[in-house]
Amino acid sequence: MIKVSNLSKHFGTKKAVNNVSFAVERGEVLGFLGPNGAGKSTTMRMITGFIPPTAGTISVGGHDMVEDPIPAKRLIGYLPENAPAYTDMTVLQFLGFAAELRGLSGEAKKRALSRAVEMCFLDTVLHQSVDTLSKGYRHRTCFAQSVIHDPDVLVLDEPTDGLDPNQKHEVRQLIKRMGEKKAIIFSTHILEEVEAACTRAIIIDRGQIVANGTPAELKARSETAGAISLRVLGVPAETVKARLNGITGAKKAAIVKDDPAFVWARVYPQAGGLRNGELARAVADVARQDGWKIEELHTEEGRLDEVFRSITLPDTAKGGQQA
Amino acid sequence: MSTSTRHIWTIAKRELVGFFASPVAYVFIVIYLLLTGFFTFMLGFFFERGEASLAAPFFFWHPWLYLFLVPAVGMRLWSEERRLGTIELLLTMPITPWQAIVGKFLASWLFLALALALTFPVVITVSYLGDPDMGAILTGYLGSFLVAGAYLAITSMTSALTRNQVISFILSVVVCFFLILCGWEPVTRPLASIEWIPNWVIRTVESFSVMTHYLSLQRGVIDSRDLIYFLSAMGFPLFCTGVILRGLRA
Numbered sequence A: 001m002i003k004v005s006n007l008s009k010h011f012g013t014k015k016a017v018n019n020v021s022f023a024v025e026r027g028e029v030l031g032f033l034g035p036n037g038a039g040k041s042t043t044m045r046m047i048t049g050f051i052p053p054t055a056g057t058i059s060v061g062g063h064d065m066v067e068d069p070i071p072a073k074r075l076i077g078y079l080p081e082n083a084p085a086y087t088d089m090t091v092l093q094f095l096g097f098a099a100e101l102r103g104l105s106g107e108a109k110k111r112a113l114s115r116a117v118e119m120c121f122l123d124t125v126l127h128q129s130v131d132t133l134s135k136g137y138r139h140r141t142c143f144a145q146s147v148i149h150d151p152d153v154l155v156l157d158e159p160t161d162g163l164d165p166n167q168k169h170e171v172r173q174l175i176k177r178m179g180e181k182k183a184i185i186f187s188t189h190i191l192e193e194v195e196a197a198c199t200r201a202i203i204i205d206r207g208q209i210v211a212n213g214t215p216a217e218l219k220a221r222s223e224t225a226g227a228i229s230l231r232v233l234g235v236p237a238e239t240v241k242a243r244l245n246g247i248t249g250a251k252k253a254a255i256v257k258d259d260p261a262f263v264w265a266r267v268y269p270q271a272g273g274l275r276n277g278e279l280a281r282a283v284a285d286v287a288r289q290d291g292w293k294i295e296e297l298h299t300e301e302g303r304l305d306e307v308f309r310s311i312t313l314p315d316t317a318k319g320g321q322q323a
Numbered sequence B: 001m002s003t004s005t006r007h008i009w010t011i012a013k014r015e016l017v018g019f020f021a022s023p024v025a026y027v028f029i030v031i032y033l034l035l036t037g038f039f040t041f042m043l044g045f046f047f048e049r050g051e052a053s054l055a056a057p058f059f060f061w062h063p064w065l066y067l068f069l070v071p072a073v074g075m076r077l078w079s080e081e082r083r084l085g086t087i088e089l090l091l092t093m094p095i096t097p098w099q100a101i102v103g104k105f106l107a108s109w110l111f112l113a114l115a116l117a118l119t120f121p122v123v124i125t126v127s128y129l130g131d132p133d134m135g136a137i138l139t140g141y142l143g144s145f146l147v148a149g150a151y152l153a154i155t156s157m158t159s160a161l162t163r164n165q166v167i168s169f170i171l172s173v174v175v176c177f178f179l180i181l182c183g184w185e186p187v188t189r190p191l192a193s194i195e196w197i198p199n200w201v202i203r204t205v206e207s208f209s210v211m212t213h214y215l216s217l218q219r220g221v222i223d224s225r226d227l228i229y230f231l232s233a234m235g236f237p238l239f240c241t242g243v244i245l246r247g248l249r250a
Ligand SMILES: Nc1ncnc2c1ncn2[C@@H]1O[C@H](COP(=O)(O)OP(=O)(O)OP(=O)(O)O)[C@@H](O)[C@H]1O
Pocket: A011, A014, A016, A034, A035, A036, A037, A038, A039, A040, A041, A042, A043, A081, A321
């Protein structure tokens, strides 16, 4: 549905987006990650036709966004960053306005309105002026605007920003559910959201894609992915470490936490060495031989925030805001 | 209705809803009516003149009144859209930018037309007191409406330039003031007496002025040249609005 090829956007000498290519098909939810100023919003603004690209092409549902914007825009629902809305209208007037611009009228408009209102839990504020809405409700109002015409493509810039935990959960579920029939791109700084709702994630840094894969694939790039963590009672940390380091087919063992009462240790897998289950069994064997009291033992899945940091931190340290 | 007219109408309607949602619109109309009344009866010596015409006491003041009132109505057109960020919503809808520009312009123009129409008691008074030339009154109203449109188009352009309404107001007052002055007799006559300025230069500059064309409509004749002038005086700034909006996003 969305195809972005070699997309670039320069602001003066600054390359906000630099040669980005990806595609999103129907049934996919693409999570867009990256540090502040990475170029997420700029990319989304180009996809939705708000700003023209410096170079590259965008096609939405087969329509080129630059050459043939109207049919392309018709397919898209867009929630801009900071959820702008006309402050001098009521929620209902605002949604009605969006519906009319989307070509809905009469019964169809009424149905679309009640569907969107229900979806975003807006029934209590329908006749309230947008001006007086709380941040979260304004966000939901703008979100409702983006789904009013049940679009095939959704572009959501930080859709859960400013929502309370319940609403965050609702919106994630909603995105996941809608993603079964639509092509969705959403950006976020909350990494759990990626695992909760995305089929695929892209990490973008200083205008370039630095990682692209399913959440599981990304997590597997984490250093701890596949490591065995265990909590042992009543054995000195040094002994635990020495014994675990003796396992062949593991990379190394490390002490995560040395508490008087217990020891947290982690055994990292070696590429081409013992696999997940085997590594766990090897660790368990050591523990049994030495008669360790094990309180907990599990395989780490890897963590997105670790991957995120390891990919983007060196760059940010060099100055993410510089061109 | 074609899609294009429907979009323009939807946008115009939104603009009007937003306008009348606050007391500003009503306050504006009241101020407008008070000022026209004040200028007509106090400064225009409507009664003292003893003639059944609206040209001198009533219409004469309109370009000056509009100089401040029209920028006040139009200053928020695009600057507010930029300040709130709603421009990002509007321009990613399946509409063309010019539909948005025209829709917003028409809404404000319609509002000004409403304010202008509410001056009808003046017409009733003058026809009660005497036997005025109704044709001249009609063309006078037409001229006034067109001047308001020209100022409004300029304000639309200046409001696209900035997200600050005050700056947008000041800029459009300056531009509109220039359009008055360059054809206003007290300015052009001394200029004409300067020898080294050729006459055609003065004539050309004059032809850019709303005053020249406004006064010609006051005489009760609709000259196609005046209409063409006003159409371009509205069309060109609106076109520039589009160029500015495109430039902002590039
Ligand atoms: N209109 C503009 N003019 C100049 N520079 C701009 C403009 N818009 C964005 N930028 C720059 O482009 C870069 C990318 O900005 P963008 O808003 O896309 O970041 P982001 O990934 O959305 O960040 P955040 O997580 O903070 O929302 C930033 O360095 C920003 O300063």
